[in-house]
Amino acid sequence: AEAWRARDLAVLWHPCTQMREHPDALPLFPVARGDGAWLVGHDGQRVLDAVSSWWTNIHGHAEPRIATAIANQAHTLEQVILAGCSHAPAVELAERLLALAPREAGRAPLSKVFYADNGSAGVEVALKMAFHWFHNQGITGRTRFVALHGSYHGETLGALSVGDLPLYRRVYAPLLLDVLFAPSPDAFGSRNVTDAITRANAAADALAVLFETHAGEICAFILEPLVQCAGGMRMHHPQYLRRVRELCDTHGIFLIADEIAVGFGRTGTLFACEQGGIQPDLLCLSKGLTGGFLPLCAVLATQRIYDGFLDDSRERAFLHSHSYSGNPLACAAALASLNIFASDAVLARNHDTAQMMAALAAPLRSYPLVAEVRQTGMILAIELSPEPDNHDDGHAVEIAGRRGLRMYRHALEHGVLLRPLGDVLYWMPPYCIDTAQLQHLASVTAATLEEASRCA
Numbered sequence: 023a024e025a026w027r028a029r030d031l032a033v034l035w036h037p038c039t040q041m042r043e044h045p046d047a048l049p050l051f052p053v054a055r056g057d058g059a060w061l062v063g064h065d066g067q068r069v070l071d072a073v074s075s076w077w078t079n080i081h082g083h084a085e086p087r088i089a090t091a092i093a094n095q096a097h098t099l100e101q102v103i104l105a106g107c108s109h110a111p112a113v114e115l116a117e118r119l120l121a122l123a124p125r126e127a128g129r130a131p132l133s134k135v136f137y138a139d140n141g142s143a144g145v146e147v148a149l150k151m152a153f154h155w156f157h158n159q160g161i162t163g164r165t166r167f168v169a170l171h172g173s174y175h176g177e178t179l180g181a182l183s184v185g186d187l188p189l190y191r192r193v194y195a196p197l198l199l200d201v202l203f204a205p206s207p208d209a210f211g212s213r214n215v216t217d218a219i220t221r222a223n224a225a226a227d228a229l230a231v232l233f234e235t236h237a238g239e240i241c242a243f244i245l246e247p248l249v250q251c252a253g254g255m256r257m258h259h260p261q262y263l264r265r266v267r268e269l270c271d272t273h274g275i276f277l278i279a280d281e282i283a284v285g286f287g288r289t290g291t292l293f294a295c296e297q298g299g300i301q302p303d304l305l306c307l308s309k310g311l312t313g314g315f316l317p318l319c320a321v322l323a324t325q326r327i328y329d330g331f332l333d334d335s336r337e338r339a340f341l342h343s344h345s346y347s348g349n350p351l352a353c354a355a356a357l358a359s360l361n362i363f364a365s366d367a368v369l370a371r372n373h374d375t376a377q378m379m380a381a382l383a384a385p386l387r388s389y390p391l392v393a394e395v396r397q398t399g400m401i402l403a404i405e406l407s408p409e410p411d412n413h414d415d416g417h418a419v420e421i422a423g424r425r426g427l428r429m430y431r432h433a434l435e436h437g438v439l440l441r442p443l444g445d446v447l448y449w450m451p452p453y454c455i456d457t458a459q460l461q462h463l464a465s466v467t468a469a470t471l472e473e474a475s476r477c478a
């Protein structure tokens with residue numbers, strides 16, 4: 023492991039990392055292989071992947087059925103240009119995703135799939151489609167997007183523009199789009215469901231005012247339904263989704279649901295929008311889409327949006343492309359992942375696992391340092407009272423501050439990969455996690471909280 027650490031730091035520039043912190047403040051963990059919920063180091067140490075490797079891995083590492091599907095596909099067709107050509111995995115995956123997509127009675131279903139090759143790229147696709155659709159109707163004044171405070175939609179300039187995490191965005195502010203931000207429906211500190219619904223309604227009322235103030239300027243509203251993940255696992259009541267759907271309809275604004283993190287069973291339903299009984303106009307799916315094996319994003323659109331681009335003129339077409347759009351290996355992995363949902367009754371199993379997570383986390387509520395324990399399906403967040411010498415105005419930043427680094431190191435040394443987001447520790451494990459692994463997770467989390475109180 024030591025040799026790999028040295029070779030790595032000689033040549034690699036890691037994502038989302040102040041490289042100065044390596045190797046002393048922030049240890050580097052060279053991973054030799056994955057095994058279900060475990061990551062295995064070169065010296066044989068087993069570390070539980072409590073963050074599903076940035077929320078991508080859903081069925082466990084090196085899942086044999088997905089690995090086999092990719093291998094078989096690689097021997098058949100590894101990649102082909104998706105403009106002018108077609109291939110079975112891309113078609114079959116589109117058919118399956120459209121059949122599974124959220125449905126709302128009385129609304130035309132999502133009916134077309136556009137592929138990109140990562141989440142940020144998919145967000146760019148959705149933003150550009152929304153703007154371009156109005157442009158194609160001769161409506162050129164709808165140039166603005168609305169997003170939520172505390173939102174995260176990726177790192178490319180368009181996606182960063184609709185995000186609201188100061189540390190990621192601040193430096194690039196002069197380059198970004200002029201986006202309107204609405205209050206988050208975040209239910210933090212709610213005492214009960216009524217409270218959470220009140221928060222949702224208040225945030226929706228504020229959104230309504232924003233929509234009215236900027237009538238005719240807005241082409242789309244983008245949100246992470248139910249859980250704002252990178253922003254610190256901020257959770258809201260599904261009532262907000264219902265209100266948002268109505269408001270977008272009233273004002274003729276496209277609703278973009280970014281389910282890149284919350285899609286594919288993470289919140290308890292296959293898609294988070296289902297819990298509000300709503301259907302977006304554009305739906306972005308990535309991360310868990312391929313089971314966490316390969317980068318891929320699917321943007322699902324309504325027929326109405328698709329039809330808005332049909333014309334004799336190429337300029338009215340959506341000329342966006344990525345070299346690896348609809349890569350066959352990634353599509354094959356996604357199909358294998360969807361098969362696992364069916365064959366292993368994953369959503370039913372998750373229901374039981376989520377209950378076990380709740381039971382194991384309940385005792386953590388009594389820790390003096392813990393302000394709140396909240397959960398939506400397979401996401402459980404433990405919010406600590408703010409660190410005095412705070413990192414970024416209380417905004418969620420991964421393993422930031424002295425306390426965050428200490429908790430990260432402590433958990434890693436004890437066999438769990440936990441990456442706190444600011445003051446929020448969270449569990450977002452692969453769905454295959456078993457009872458013994460959950461108990462390990464809970465006991466290391468408890469010890470990590472004790473470590474954090476010593477630090478305070």
Ligand SMILES: *Cc1c(COP(=O)(O)O)cnc(C)c1O
Pocket residue numbers: 140141142143145174175176177246251252280281282283284308309
């Ligand atoms: C991770 C994430 C993205 C960006 O996806 P990448 O593949 O990392 O570019 C966008 N939106 C949400 C909600 C995410 O969690």
